[in-house]
Amino acid sequence: METYCVFRLLGAGERSAQQASRSRITYHASRVAHAAISVGRGTMIRQLEADAVVVGGGTSGCYFAWRLGQAGLRTIVLEKRRLADVGQEIDIFHMDEVRFPEFGLPLPTNGELIGYYPTGLAWSPDLQVKNEVRYPFYVMHKPAFHQRLYRYVEREGGQVLERAEVVWPLIEGGFLVGVRALHQGAPLEVRGRIVVDASGIDGCLRTRLPADFGVETEPIRERDTLYVCLEFRDDLPPGTPTGLNFYPFHKAFWNPSRGKGAILGIGQPGGYDVAWQKHREWREEYFGNPGRVVKRTQGRTPYRRSPYSLVGNGFMLMGDAAFQTKPFSGEGVTSSFTACQIAAEVAIAALQLGDVSRAALWPYNTRxxxxxxxxxxxxxxxxxxxxxxxxxxxxxxxxxxxxxxxxDLRQMNLDYETRLTPRDTAAMAARLAWGVASGRFSARSFKRLLDASSAAARIKAHYQRYPEEPGGFDAWVQEAKKLWGEETI
Known part of the structure; x- marks a missing residue:
């Protein structure tokens, strides 16, 4: 539904109240907010309403909106970039074959499909061992995949607005009821019964919520970020790798691009300069300077735990904004789809019951x-x-x-864990002990692996006891913080 009203400047009292409830505003957010609220009294603002407002037109936001649309609910997706630009920074990505039927998606065809690879190789640092991983992937054109998702949303009655940048959340009676935005430079107010932050790593909506909203609002730190550097090369000489190749020690890969080209990629902490330096060292050590560089791109991906809660009154969080990327690879499309699928089922039930409170949306957290x-x-x-x-x-x-x-790597991709029998565990420990005795593996590293395995089991068990209802949340968080080594109050 669309209406127009007079855009009212925030009064001094309202500004003070919002500033008191929110102590941190980035310079950029302040600048954009000022642009939105200083248009003058009497200026007309466009208003839109839907069942759900989704901030972020990436894969997570659109998948969630599509799922709600299939249930007969109306969604509005706000994307700050031009739709034609979304996905261009990555350009080519891979997606597990098994995930297409899992998430109700047809297999890629035509302009989306780059290639199909039933196996890949994981290489030891000395290149003497290459382990075949029998786990099929489709290599795909990411912008074309985004366009497909936009069509899905619109086919189900949803609306995707490009160049729509969120300025501020609208909170009434303790519920998030919408957002103020700039749409192609003009003020826009969008209201929905549920508002979703799927805006990516910076969480543009989550980080603007009041500190007492029940969701962590701190921005992601540099130390919790992986910087991904991609180099596209063509005219490669004979003898260079083909297919999917992973180099775990370097956190690097050599994967197919268009035609006979390749993408040489790496993910590293510490900033883009560090990541590109590591990329160059890895590439020169193993491959020299093969072929010619077509282009270089870069991006960021979160590498940290998810916020302890993903819901508030009228609010849901998902995708990179919720730090739902795979810890072992940094890829987040399909792992976010898992969260989006759960969130959509919970949101549909809540909307149908007419209750979008934190308690009604809590099953998303638990599941x-x-x-x-x-x-x-x-x-x-x-x-x-x-x-x-x-x-x-x-x-x-x-x-x-x-x-x-x-x-092990096949299971990690499929189930996000490896299943070891007691016999397997004992055999692995015996081989590691032999490595220590023979001087090929340090005792310190062995102890570190054992300690990490024990700590991982404890924290997994704690998460599997996530509270059914909000009532037990505070106590659960206090214990989680101890397990993570975070400060507790």
Whole structure:
């Protein structure tokens, strides 16, 4: 539904109240907010209403909106970029074959499809071991995939607005009821019974909520960010890799691009300069300077635990804004779809009952954190110990089929965990102990892996006990903070 009203300047009292409830506003947000509210008295503002307002027109936001549309609910998606530009920074990505039927998506065709690869290779640092991972992926054109999702949303009666940048949340009676935005430079107010933040890593809506809204509002820190650098190359000489190739020690990959080209990518903490330096060192060590560079792109992905709660009154959080990327790869499309699917089912039920309170939306928290969220929490505890291993130690693991076996990596991609029997665990521990005794694996690293495994089991069990209702949340958070080593009050 669309209406027009007089756009009212915020009065001094209202501004003071909002500033008191929200102590931190970034310079950019302040500048945009000022642009939105200083248009003058009597200026007309466009108003839109829907069942759900989704901030962010990426894969997560559009998938969620599509699912609601299939249930007969009307959605409005706000995307700050031009729709034609969404996905261009990545350009090409891969998606697990098994995830298409899981999420009700047809397989890619025509301009979307780059290639199909039933297997990939994981390489040891010394390149003497290459483990085949039998787990099929489709390599796809990301902007074309976004366009497909836009069509899905619109086919179900939804609306996708491009160049619509959120300025401020609208909160009434303790409920998030909409957002103020600038749409192609003009003020816009969009209201919905549920408002979703799927805006990406910076969480433009989450970080503007009041501190007492029940959701963590701090922006992501640099140390919790992976910087992804992609280099597209063509005219590659004979002997260079083909297909999907993963180099775990370097956190790097060599994957197919268009035609016979390749994408050389890496994800590293510490900023883009550090990541590009690591990219160059890896590429020069293994491949020299093959072919010619077509283009270079870069982007950020979150690498940290999700906020403890993903819901508030009238509010839901998902995708990169909720830090739902896979800890072992940094990829987040399909893992976010898992969360979006749960969120959509919960939102549909809440909207049909006419209750969008925090309590009514809480099942999204419980179902997500007891399942995928528990697995990801466990991995975030374990992976730093593995990432700290030396080159020689990672070579040892590859040569003795520990952690990096083809079957381990297949299970990790499929189930986000590896299933080890007690016999498997004992055999792995025996091989590691032999590595320590022979001087090929340090005792300190062995202890670090054991300690991380024990801590990961504890935190996974805690997440699997995520409270059924908000009543037990505060106590659960206090225990979670202890397990994460965070400060508690």
């Amino acid at each position: 997500y954190f007891r399942g995928q969220g528990a697995k990801f929490a466990s991995m975030f505890v374990q992976l730093p110990a593995a990432a700290g291993l030396s080159r020689r130690e990672v070579d040892f693991l590859f040569h003795h089929n520990i952690i990096f076996s083809g079957e």
